[in-house]
Amino acid sequence: MENSLKTTWIQSEEKLGQYRIALLNWFDEQRRDLPWRQDPSLYKTVVSEFMLQQTRVSTVIPYFTNWLNKFPDFYSLSQADEKDVLKAWEGLGYYSRARNLHQLSKTAANWKHPPVSVKEWQTLPGVGPYIAAAVTSISLDQPEAVCDGNVVRVLSRLFAISEIFKDGATAQKKLRPLAQKLINSGRPGDYNQAVMELGATVCHRSSPLCSTCPILSYCESGRQGDWADRPQIARKAKKTASIRRYWVESQNSLLVHASKKNRLQGIHELPDKLPYSGNLTDLNSQVLAIRKRTIGRVEYTEEIHQPPQIPLLLDPLPQGYTWMKWSELKNFTLSGPHRKWIEELRD
DNA sequence: AAAACGGGGCA
DNA sequence: TGCCCAGTTTT
Structure with missing residues (x-):
């Protein structure tokens, strides 16, 4: 990869050192005052990195603050009920992150000393190459380079990489060795955060x-003004799907469902099947509303049906179904969109 | 290797 | 509306 680069400064140890200093000096001056950087700890780093997966800093901040109040350390998190853990994650999405973090805390609560190698970290639930490198560099001072979406963008421009990557994950995997060559082993955590910070606050996707930029003089694309072409990541076609949901109200309650199997387990939504022994088409239900939401590249159209009369449901209700009293709406953990829709459609 | 997994902010 | 965000797991 490096052989094809037009820039050669990376091969000079002296230039490399100057590049690192320029970036770190900038970071020392410009770093954002983020909550996980105040009185930092391993726990704060782990929690923030879990929350920050595919999620913007501005979205994470209020969740992080609330989380630290509720679960101030690994031990308190390990002792919490999963229900409360998911409630604190409600609306953030990717709920398996919360379950994995909860599981991880049960191991971490017993650590005399945390593991130091990325290899050990990657055996923990929800920890992949990115989080392993981020945590060990930031909190344990290990010279492990992170390669996330920001790093891909910065490096693609720095070295004018014009390769078309199949997807973001492929780009991250391919560019990680290059990121590793650039890392400052004296301050690996700050170096990693500096590149990401640069990507987030200066090296924007557009404009x-x-x-x-503190490293403009090292940047092939910046000097040529052709940053717009990089990185080149092929985009996937989007898809559509539709789901029928049911709105069944009875005795000041709404029927909701939380799957035990899929990755939305523990998160309530309007049921997509009724616990009903009869033929659903007999219900002749009315369409109460139509809503859309996007999950990944799939745009779901959810048609919310309301039977004209309360259907005779199975008794007892099958696993996962619950009557949610309206008075308990706030206490239930719902997916973000379903909470919104339920509140909109309630009257 | 490709798909699934949430939700939101911003051009 | 389309892109993509401090990615990981499952298929």
Whole structure:
């Protein structure tokens, strides 16, 4: 990979050192005052990295603050009920992250000393190459380079990489060795955060602020002004799907369902099947509303049906179904969109 | 290797 | 509306 680069400064140990200093000096001046950077700890780093997967900093901040109040350390998290853990994650999405973090805390609560190698970290639930490198570099001072979406963007421009990557994950995997060559082993955590911070605040996807960039003189794309073409990541076709949901109200309650099997387990939504022994078409239900939401590249159209009369449901209700009293709406853990729709459709 | 997994912010 | 965000797990 490096052989095809037009820039050669990376091969000079002296230039490399100057590049690292320029970036770290900038970071020392410009770093954002984020909650997980105040009185930092391993726990805060782990929680923030779990929350930050595919999720913007501005979205994470209020969740992180609330989380630290509820679960201040690994031990308190390990002792919490999964229900409360999921409730604190409600609306953030990717709920398996919360379950994995909860599981991880049960191991971490017993650590005399945390593991130091990325290999050991990657055996923990929900920890992949990115989190392993982030945690061990930031909190344990290990020289492990992270390669996330920000790093891919910065490096693609720095070295004018014009390869078309199949997807973001492929780009991250391919560019990680390059990121590893650049890391400052004296301050690995700060170096990693500096590149990501640069990607987030200066090297924007569109309209990057090259004139204020601390490493502009090292950047092939910045000097040529052709940043717009990089990185080149092929985009996948989007798909559509439709789901029928049911709105059944009875005795000041709404029928909701939380799957035990799929990755939405523990998260309630309007049921997509009625616990009903009869033929559903007999219900001749009315369409109460139609809503859309996107999950990944799939746009779901959810048709919310309301039977004209309360159907005779199975008794007892099958696993996963619950009557949610309206008075308990706030206490239930619902997916973000379903909470919104339920509140909209309630009257 | 490709798909699934949430939700939201911003051009 | 389309892109993509401090990615990981499952198929």
